Amino acid sequence: MAQPDNFGFGEEATLLKESARKFFADNFATDKLHGMVASDPNPERMSECAWDRDLWQQMVDLGWTALAVPEVADGLGMPVAAVAGLVEELGRAAFPCPLLSTLNATYVLAACGSAGETALGEITQGRTASLAITNKQGSWEAADTDVTCEQGKLNGSACFVQEARKVDRLLVSARNAAGLSLYWVATDAPGLTIHPDAIVDLTRDQAHIQFDSVEALEVSTEGVAALEQAMPAIWTILAADIVGAAEWQLQTTVEYANTRQQFEHPLGFFQAVKHPLVDVMVLIDQCKSLVYNAACAIDTEPERAAEYAHMAKASASETAAFASGRSVQYHGGIGFTWECFVHLYFKRQKHSQMLWGDAVWHRARLADILMGAVA
Amino acid sequence: MAQPDNFGFGEEATLLKESARKFFADNFATDKLHGMVASDPNPERMSECAWDRDLWQQMVDLGWTALAVPEVADGLGMPVAAVAGLVEELGRAAFPCPLLSTLNATYVLAACGSAGETALGEITQGRTASLAITNKQGSWEAADTDVTCEQGKLNGSACFVQEARKVDRLLVSARNAAGLSLYWVATDAPGLTIHPDAIVDLTRDQAHIQFDSVEALEVSTEGVAALEQAMPAIWTILAADIVGAAEWQLQTTVEYANTRQQFEHPLGFFQAVKHPLVDVMVLIDQCKSLVYNAACAIDTEPERAAEYAHMAKASASETAAFASGRSVQYHGGIGFTWECFVHLYFKRQKHSQMLWGDAVWHRARLADILMGAVA
Amino acid sequence: MPESAREETAEQVEFRAYCRQWLKDNRPGDPPVRLPLSPLEIMTEAQLTYLQQWQKSAYDAGLIGCDYPKAVGGGGRNDCQRVANEEMIRAKTPFMPNVIGLGMAAPTVLHHAQEKVKEQLLPRLFSGEDIWCQGFSEPGAGSDLASVQTFAERKGDKWIINGHKVWTSLAHFAEWMILLLRTDRSHKYDGLSYFVVPIRSALGKGVTVRPLIKITGETGFNEVIFEDLEVDDIYRLDELGKGWQVAMTTLLHERGAGELQTPRSGGMKSKSTHATNTTNLIELARNTGRNGKPAADDPLIRDRIMELVVREMGLGQNQRRSRVSALLDHPARLLLQNKLLASEIAQDTGALAVEVAGASGSLYLGDDNAPAGGQWPMAYMNSYGMTIAAGTSEVQRNILGERVLGLAKSK
C-alpha cells in the first residue's frame, strides 16, 4: 500500500479538527441552531435560508474556505484527510453554511489545472461557491446537464444546487458545440434566477437555477474529466459530514437512553435499545475509517480514489439512514415532536443520504470498478 | 376477490392436516430422524439416501400420494390448500420421502390434460415420481433443459433431480425437433444412470441423471406450457414445507431459550434473543398466510396463481434463511454440534431456500408481473 | 373480505340485506373537503362536521353499535357489527370520526361504568355528536403506562384531578376523555384508577388543551393539562385501584382483540388522499428517473419494492387467516402482530419511497416539483408516530415474545 499508516492525518490535521470542534462547541450549541432554522414548523412553508453570517465570516477569517485551495492559487493546499476532519466537526454541529459547497467547487477547479486558478484565487479571497451541475432528473452522472452554452451565454436550468442563496459564485457545467465545459458565474449575474426549493432539511438551502442568456467565464473545456477527478473528494467530505452528524445522533440518543426511565430501568438497559445503538456505533466507525481511507487515497493513491470514495459514501448513506431512524425511535414520543432537536439531524441526514448518490448508486459503481462493467 | 375467505381450507383439509400431524408425531420423532440420516458425520461422505420405506408405504396406503391426482385419473383431486396443509406437517417432521417430488410430477401431469392421465394413473396406483427438468446451470426457467429427444430416445443429462433414488418414475423435459416435450420414464430404464450428489441436506436425496438413448413415453408436446402452469403449485407446496420446518425451528429454539440459563436468567429473558425469535414468528406467519393464499388462488383464481406463488416462495426462502440462522445461534455451543438436532433442519432449510428459485429470483419474476418486464 | 364463507345466522343474513340497501340509498356523495388519511389527522372543523354527519346518519340507521344493548343506545343485535362493517367498507363510505370513542371508550364504558353513565354517554358517542379522546400517556409514562402520575384526590363525592397528559389525538375536538390516573402513590399497579372526564365543557375550568407539533410540522396531537379539575365520583369506572384492569379492556379492544367488534367504515377517498402503500410506490418509481431510465426499471429498486409487496400482502393475508381457526396455532398470535407489522411496513415503504425519489426525495409540501406533492417524506416521518405510539415496536415484540411464545418476561 502506498498510503501512510496514519491516513496522512498529521499534527496540523489534528489541531484543525480540535479547533473546529471547540469553535462549534463554543459558538453554536444545538439550541441556537434550532432557534435559527426551526422557527416556522408549517409543513407547507418555503425554505427560509436562515444562517449565521457573522460566525461564517469568522470561519472564513480562520482560512477554512481556503484549506483545500492549492498553494499555487495562494491556498493552504491541505490534504483531503485534514479537510475531512474539519467537515466531520461541521457535520456534528449541523452548521448551516456554504463550506461544503465551496469545497466541492474548489476540488473541481483544482482538477482543471491552471485554467482554474483565477476562480480558485477568488475562493482564496473569501468568495463562496457551489456546483450547478445537476439536471432536473437529479442524475449524479458528471456528463448530465440541462444547461447549454452558445457564444459565451448560458441557457437552461441546473437543479439541486446546494446553498444557492448563500454563495457568491456558481461553477456550472454546460454543453456547447465542443462538448461539456465548466463556467464560473456570479450568483447575481443578469439573467440568472435562483428558485429556492422547499426541502425537508432545515439546515440546508437548495435551489434550482434558471439561466437566461447569462454571460459566463469558461474555466475548462474538459468538464467531464475535471468533475470525475473531483467527485471522490466531494463524496468523501459529504461522508465525513454524515459521520459527524451521526455521532451527534448516537451520543444524544445514548444520553437520553441513560436518563429516560421505563419499566424501572433506564431505556439503555434494554437490549432492544442497547444493541441497535451498538449497531449505529459500528456503522459510524466503519464509515469513519472508510472516509479517512478514501481521503488518504485521494491525497496519496489517486488511482484508487474513486473505489475508496464509493465505499465511503455507500457506507455513509447507510449510516445516515440507520442512525436517524434509531435516534427518533429511541427518543420515543418526545423524539416525534418539533421541539426535540433530533429532527434537525434526522432531516439533514436524509438529505445527505441521497445527495451525490445513495448507497445503491455508489455500490453499483463500485461493482463496475471491482467486478468490471456489465455489457 | 373471487377467493373464498377461508382459503378453501375446509373440513376435509382440517382433518387431513390433523391426521398428518398425529402420524408424524406418533411415528417419527426427531431422534428417529437423526439416527436414520446422521450416522456418518464425515463431511466428505457421499449422500446415503437413508429413509423409512415402511412408514412411507403407510403414507401411500393412506392415499397421500394420490391427493392431488385429479378425479379423472382416479385420484382424490383435493385442492392445493389441503395438500399444503399436509406438506406443512411433513416439513415439520422433516420426513425424508418422495412426497413432494411426486406431487410436483402430479401437478405437471395434471397440466398436460388428458395426455397425462396414463402417468397419473400410475401415481394413483402408488408409483412415485420426480421432475428431471433442470439443467447443469441450475436454471429454474421451465424452458431450460440439457436433455434432447430424437426418435423417441432421450440423451443428455438432467441435474438437481430431487429424491432420485427413492422414486419409480421421472418426468423429463427434453428438446426435440418440434420444441420441448415431456417424457415419462422408469428410473430403472436401460441407459438411465443415477449419479447421486453429495449434498449438505441430510434429509433429502438429490442426483444428476445421465440419459444414454433411453426409450421414453412422450406425455405432452406442450412441455413449457404445462411446466409453467404447474410451477405455482410446486413453489407453494415447497413453501408449505418450509413453514412447517420453520415452526419446528421456532418452537425448539423457544423451548431451549426457556430452559437454558445464562447470567441468572433463561436466555429468552434477553431481548437480544426474544425479539429476533419474534421476528422469526412474524416471518413464519407471513409466509404461512401467503402459502394458503397462493394455494387458494391455484384452486380458485388461477390468473393470479403465479403472482401469489412467487410471493409465497420469496417469503419462504427468507423465512428459511432467518429461522435457520437464529436456531443455531440461540442454541449456542450445543447448537453447533452434530448431536443437536437443529442442524438437520438448518440444512434442510438451506436446501429448500434455493430449490426452485431463491427469494431474489422470485421477486424479480413478481416484479415482471406487477410492474411489467423491463425491455 | 366482503362476502364471508362462514355460515351466517338468519339475523345476519337479513341485516346484511338491510345494510346493503340502506347504503345504496344513503351513502354520502363526494366530500366537499379534502379528507385526511385517518380520523386522527382531522385538522379542520369542516372536515369534522362532514364526518360527524355521516356517523350520525349511520347510527340513526342502526349501523353503529349494533351489538350493544338497546338500553344504552345500541341495536341489541347479535354479532351484527361485523356485517355492518363489511357492508360499509364494501360501499366505500367515509370513515367515522369518533374512532377513539367507538374503538376504545365504548367497550370500556359498557363493561365498567355505572348504568346511568352508560345511558348518558353512549348514545352521543355512537352518533358522533360527542368526540372522545384518550388520556393515557404522560411525559414520564410512555410505553410504561403504569407509571402515570396524574393524580385524583378525593373530596367528598368529587375528585380533584391534577396532571399532564400528552399525545392525546382529537383532544381539540373532544367532549370526553377516558383517563387513566393515580389515586394512590404507594402502589404502582393497584394505585391506578380510571375515569371518564369532560374536556370541552371544562376548558378554562381546570382543563387546558395545547397542540403539540410533530416533526413533520403538523399539529394533530395535544397536551392536556389538568389543574384542579373537579369530577363527580360517578364518572369513576369500576372500583378504586382497578384502573389497570379497566385499561386492559381498552387496550384489548384497541388491538382488535376484544369481544366487541368495533364499528368501522371507510374506503371513500378524496382527491389528495395519498396512501403509504406499494401501489403508490410503484407509481412513484415509474415517474422517477434513475441513471437515465425510470426507477421502475432498476432491478434493485424492483427487488426492494417487491420485498414490501410481499410483506404488505402477508399482513393482509394474516388478517384473512386470523378468521380461519384450522390454520391458527395460538388465538392471539396473528392479532397481536397487526400493529407491529402495519407500522413497520409503513415506515419501510416511506423510507424506500424517499430513496426512490432520489434527489427529489428531499422536496417537501411547499414545493411544486415535489413527487406526490411531498407527501412521501411526510408519510415517512409520520411512520415514527406509528412505531412509537400505542406501545412502541420494542414493547410489541416483548408482548409477542412473552404472551405468544411464552418466553420469560423482560421487565
Place this chain on the structure above:
Amino acid sequence: MPESAREETAEQVEFRAYCRQWLKDNRPGDPPVRLPLSPLEIMTEAQLTYLQQWQKSAYDAGLIGCDYPKAVGGGGRNDCQRVANEEMIRAKTPFMPNVIGLGMAAPTVLHHAQEKVKEQLLPRLFSGEDIWCQGFSEPGAGSDLASVQTFAERKGDKWIINGHKVWTSLAHFAEWMILLLRTDRSHKYDGLSYFVVPIRSALGKGVTVRPLIKITGETGFNEVIFEDLEVDDIYRLDELGKGWQVAMTTLLHERGAGELQTPRSGGMKSKSTHATNTTNLIELARNTGRNGKPAADDPLIRDRIMELVVREMGLGQNQRRSRVSALLDHPARLLLQNKLLASEIAQDTGALAVEVAGASGSLYLGDDNAPAGGQWPMAYMNSYGMTIAAGTSEVQRNILGERVLGLAKSK
C-alpha cells in the same frame, strides 16, 4: 500494514532489518501438506509437525516472544514483537500452531504464575514444542463464564480437580491447558481460581479428551473431562479466589487489547486453502450461472457483494485507524468491535456465497461438481462457531453498549 509511518526506535529499525534478512534466508518452502484455514482447524499430525517445525525455527531465531524477559525464554526486547509480526506477514510465512499458548496462555502465565513455573513452561510454549489449550467453557457456562462448575478441592499441597470442559480447540494435541475453575461454591466471582494443568501427560490419569463433532461434520473441538486429576499447588496462578481477574488478563489478550503484542505470522497458502472473503466470492459469482448469465452480472448479486466489500474494508480500515489516536473517540471502541465484525462479515459472506451458487450451493465436500470443492457451505456453517464462541455476538454487543457507550448493564 507492513511499513509503519510512526517513528521507530533504533532497536526496532535494526531488528526489522535482521528479521527481513533472516526470513529471506529461512522462510519455509511450500508445505508438503494441505494447510488448514487456521491453527484451530489442525486435523492431522503431519500438519501439526510441519507447523511446529516452523514455529521452533522462528523462535530459535528470536522472532517469537521478543518482548518477554530473557529469564523466561523471551528476547528481552522493547516493543519488537510487532516488528517481527509485520515482517513475518510480509514474508507470507506459515501461521504458528500454538495460537492459544502464544495469544492467551503466555501473557497470563507471565503476569500471574510463580517465577519457576514461568521458567519451566514458557520456553517450550514459545518454541511450539508444547501446544496449549484453553479450558473455560462448560456445558452450563457458555457466554456466562462466571458460572463454571469444574471444581478443585484442596488436599495438602495438591488440588483434586473434577469437571467437564467443552469447546477446547487443540486439546487433542495439547500438553497444557489454562483452566478456569471453582474453589468455592458460595461466591460466584470470588469463588473462581485459575490453574495451568497438564493434559497429554495426564491422559488416562484423570483426564479424558473426547472429540466433539461440529455441524459441518468436522472434528476440531473437544470435550475434556477431569476425574480426580491431581495438580500441584504451584500451578495455581495468582491468589486463591482471584481466578476471574486472571481470566480477564487472558480475555484482554485474546481480544488483542492486552499490553503484550501476540506473536503472529501467516499468509502462506496451500493450494486448497479457501478463505471466506469477497475476493473468492466475486470469483464464485463469475463462475456461476444465473438466469443464463454469470451471477457476477446480476445487479442484485453485485449490490450484495459490494455491501460485504464495504464492510470487509471497513473492518480493515478500523484496524488501521485503531493506531491513529487523533481519530479515536474512546480507547477500546474499535478494538472491541473486531470479533463481532469479523465473525458477522464471515457469516454473511458465507450465506451470500451459498445463495450465489444457487442450486449448486447445496453440494458438499464429497461432490466433484461442488463450487470451490464445497467449502462455501462449510465456511457458512463454521461461521456460527465464530458468532457463538468466545462471547456470542449478543454478549459482544452488551460489552460494547456498556463499556464503550456507557449504557446501563443488561445483566
